[in-house]
Amino acid sequence: MKRIPESLIQDIRNKTDIVDFISRYLPLNRKGKNYWGVCPFHDDNDPSMSVSQDKQIYKCFVCNHGGNVFQFVQDYEKINFIDAVIKVGESINLDLSEYQGSTPEVDPKLAQYYTIMEEAQSFLQYQLRSEQGKEALNLLYERGYNDDILEHFGVGVALTSVSLSKFLLAKSYTSDDLVDVNLSRWMDEDLRDVFFDRLMFPIHNKHGKIVAYSGRAIARESTIKYINTSNTPIYVKGEVVYNSHRAKNPARHQQSIIVCEGVTDVFAFTIAGHDNVVSLLGVAGTDQQIQEVSQLNKSVILAFDGDGAGQAATFAIGKKFKRMHCEVHIWYNDSGLDPDDLLREHGQSAISDGLENKIAWLDYVMYYAIGTYGLNSFENKKKVAEFVLEELKHEDHLAQDYYMNLIADKTNLDVSILSGMLHNKQQKQERKISVVQTHKQRRISATIPEQTLLKQMLGSKEAAYRYRDALGFFIDDSAQNLGLLILDAYRIESQIQAADLLSKSMDEEVRDLLFHIEASTIPSDFDQKVFDENIRIIKRRLDNMGMDQLKQDSINQFDIGNKAEILVKAILKKREGENK
Known part of the structure; x- marks a missing residue:
């Protein structure tokens, strides 16, 4: 598989709006600067996942799941990083087929089921054009369907109660397989077709494979107009969108x-x-x-x-x-x-x-509310108002103002009272979110001086290089690893965001620290005075732990292998100091 260039991955992330992308998977509502939704990664009832459009990251304040758009796709779709990048790239109409890995192996049993459905389709379409299928074909013509439409949608016909089963058995498929895909069933120890005397409409999954059928009765007097394929290993009702x-x-x-x-x-x-x-x-x-x-x-x-x-x-x-x-x-x-x-x-x-x-959604809501409750009493007018206001609480101020006046006109209720009712609904929603925002987070071990330096490093390449030259080493493990990730990112880019770093492999502690720093009120602009003071604080602590010489050796060492060895010694020495 061809490797996706780092620059292309970065370009895909930069061109993808995380709010728009996550909205394809779950509802998001704007509250303040961020968007909120029910977290899909734990049993969540109230919106606990925040999505930042400015920072292009998401974070759950309950289960601590978070990351950039690639991480969301990985976790939600349960796919690897490369496949996630390809999926996000396709959403902005990029052709990334050259980076696609080899076609994943298909379960041989499922492949067999798909083949059976294709064989059945060929037979059912053949029957429609046979002498025995003329009645069904004429019925379709009478309903206004021409040959092009019938071919386009693959319409066929199931005639007798055994014809499809006999055909598929003759093709060496087993009765168990035919039962598994709900084309056949056992009746009084005989194998019979599930569909017979019915027009057959094949149902495809989103990849274009036939997975089921909807069968419409040919006889007008039939009491059961439609029957559909039951759940099978390749079809689950409610998981397929027809066409x-x-x-x-x-x-x-x-x-x-x-x-x-x-x-x-x-x-x-x-x-x-x-x-x-x-x-x-x-x-x-x-x-x-x-x-x-x-x-x-x-x-x-x-x-x-x-x-x-x-x-x-x-x-x-x-x-x-x-x-x-x-x-x-x-x-x-x-x-x-x-x-x-x-x-x-x-x-x-x-x-x-x-x-x-076509009718706008809120116009329909008004129409539906009035049709449901009527306007013949105060209680019903109140129900209409409550019904529509519930839908208005997520709309912008212009829509709210317009439809509140419309409700007032239809119900003769005072618009100022309606405005107060809407305000109360919005406050209840905001209180739910504020509870989520104050949820206790995982403990961060990095010190405030380390966090301050890291925040400035994220916002400034100059700050990152000054740290490298003046210190080059953090006491806290997660801070040290995050610092190295930031420096590595600046080798390629002159500006970075937290969302850029989240495409890289990192421990949970480092990820939590990155989210914590991003959410903090620590200024990200480079401030020389503040920066130098925090360097001095960390140096004093290093001196107290007897690590200064090892740290200096690391800064002066150009060989990566030797540098890593010295850093390991420093970390071990630091831990010895902490255990005394």
């Missing part, structure tokens, strides 16, 4: 992603010329699905069914996307029809008009 592998590039080019409920709703938008569309395969919207969609694009248009369940899902899922810092709009649809039926009854223009006239 995400196809929508990835269109979402980037069209700068938005349309999210709907069902498979055929995706067909409807695609037919109308909007291929930046995915489905959640229902209205649950798990955290994993929300995260995957938000990584496709941060501008989300929700297009669920127009019935009551669809309206409730729009609000619930919209809130999840808002917590992921997405810009949320609602596809305008006053017909009460789902996208698939709307396309057939009113044509492609109805789909496109709904996108053109």
